[in-house]
Amino acid sequence: MLKKITYTLILSLLTLNSFSQNNSSEIHGNFDLNMQSYQEDELIGAEAADEIILNNAYLNINYTKGDFVAGLRYESYLNALLDFDDNYKGNGIPFRYASYTIDGLEVTAGNYYEQIGGGLIFRSYENKGLGIDNAMDGIRLKYSPLKGVYLKTFIGKSRTYFTYADGIIRGADAEVNINEALNFESKTRIIIGQGFISRYQSDINPKFKLPQNVAAYSSRLNIINGGWNYSGEYAIKLNDPVGSLTAEGNNYANGNALMSSLTYSKRGFGIIAEMHRVDHMEFRSERAQEKQYIINYIPTLTKQHTYTLLALYPSATQSEGEFGTQIDVFYKIKKGGLLGGKYGTKIIFNFSRINALNGGGSYLNDNEEHNPMFFSVKGEELYYRDINLEVYKKINKRVKVTGILAKQSYNKDVLEGKTPGTYGIVESTIAIADISYKIKKGHTIRIELQELLADGGEGSWSMGLAEYTISPHWFFAVQDMYNWGNDKVSKQLHYVNVNCGFLKGANRIAIGYGKKRAGIFCVGGVCKEVPSSNGFSLTISSSF
């Protein structure tokens, strides 16, 4: 079947090329390869792979001719890297599409990624790092009937590994830029949006009444005035029981989510205040509560750290229920004076806090009903708290320094789905120093020193990294993470990694060797568990 589709696609590309010679056509693409060897390492709990080497690879090809676009992605998992789901197995072309735009109407057939608003009710996306790809397969129409009015509607099934989930997903969204639509000149710009999503899955349950069409909708508002920007979105999901045969397994409660963010910025200063409240708001491509079916996205309300020890304990959004607040302040001390120096100093302060909803998320069945209070912080179970201060300073033409101090509280049981009471809350204090020194033109050395002092979890860690870059072609890096504070002496281990890479034009090749610890890897509050590993890695990226 896939072969047939691909053949038809290639044939149609060639045909199209031959009859419309007026518009120039272009083909672009990119290729990624991640290969890793796995050796057994009993100390860190790393398992050997039977295949010794595992490999993931992707090739994207996109063809453009005027208003016509078509493309495909070849994926190869032989076999999938250990941190990937086993169900990614073998080769295939799971992504292919064709699209054209004419008189303001855009028509897409085949696979597409789509999002409604911030994603609270629907987000179809791919993130290879997380092993997520819930691409849609179906039809999508986009149309702009008037200036400032954007409509889209789509229907399809959502990808699950190399197949598609049972549910048929239908969606619609309208976005209106009031100023543009009404030709309204004002310092204040207002954009409103309304989205709707619905899943059809037949009801085969002989014991419980199930909705066959499960709907969710969201309204959003964005007001911009000078340096001020308010953005808010409210979403409701109607009854969506999982289809269990037990009464307690089916939760008929509606879900809801609210996101609200206020930003003020001017030259050298910015402040963002945000809150969100999420209650029973996981939307899936099937009733069954399995992570591979999730097709909405609730971003975390915590800072996305990039330094290893700051991101050692990341926050994962709890879609069944959480309340969070965050404040982020940016300030640049002007040049001159003791603090500003020759180039000025950037300071970023961030605070975030996430806690449980009162009594947990909404719940409804024949025997029980629970609706948590809208606002409740005091006395609720803490999920995550992060208070951090980052200072960035350019000392002179050669030296740049970043320093960060952070204090984090991490509810390991909840955020990692462990049995309650197993680990409790890990309290950690983290300090980071990042010093970059330009030796001469094109030669830079960068040193990271990181320290995490913790109660609970795996205890305290130290980390050092040295990276030497010879731009534009080479980089070399060596790093060591040392778990010196682990309660178990046998686990007080070094995790050393050596990497080097070569970049030329559109190609990038990197090889590495080292040990990785088992842990949690998150992007924007969506997380996956990564097993420990020991071995060589090869990554190749290329584009044309």
Added chain:
Amino acid sequence: MKNIITLFSLILIITSCDIVEGPYEINTENVTPTDTNTYVKKILIEDFTGHTCQNCPSAARELEAIHSLYGDRIIGMALHVSKSFARPYPISQAPKYQYDFRTKWGKEWDDLFGISGIGLPGGMVNRIGYPNEHRLGKDEWLARVISELEKEVDFGISITTSMTGNEVVITINTKILNNINGDYNLVVCLSESNIINWQKDGAEDVEDYKHNHALRSLLSDENLSTSSNYTNADNIEQTISVNLSTHEQFNINYSQNTAELGNGNAGGWDASNMSVIAYIYDNTTQEILQVEEAHLNN
């Protein structure tokens, strides 16, 4: 064009949502399809679980609910697997979670079918969908059961046992119900129910949790026949002699010597709560085509 899209979106919004009002439970009796044949299609649900897995009891309850709806046509098997969720706790934390329910075969099947690697609970219904769609969450079992119940049955299995002390003789009679061709294996296992021991259930540590259908031992996994052609109405008989103590000791040794962080506390079998489960699977697709269960001392 804009009217078409607006209309399409409006139709979508107005029609695409069902709101279900309580009471949600429909009064149902046993809904097993009536079948007067001697042999009917039976279904094996393998529930991969662990005693410190907080969400696993909800899967066990789902299995019981499916069983109570479809009666004897549903046969359950609980396989306690993984170091994370099924290992016994250190002695310092006694009396909680001191027992080791794990077995050599549970581990082998878990590795082969890749169940606990993605997290527990997880399971299979007749191993349908192997190699890519066989691992099912508990909420997915029912749909698979319903489609399996519709299938025609090619084999009928009957089990007879006789027991003297620890010695058990098990006879499996397979009756061929159609002319068929294929590569099939017959598996014979022992399971035990009504084991009262600790289990995490949500946030609770339940001391007197009733563990049912726990896999105890694999007694045989061999070709059903030396030929790949099976003729309607043929009978194939296999007899297995088992010493329960030997098999029990095997599990104790496995827990002590092989299982990760095991403690050897894997004995205490109670033959009065044990069952023989026999099933036939296709060696090519792994699909379980027929299954039967009988009490050990029937």
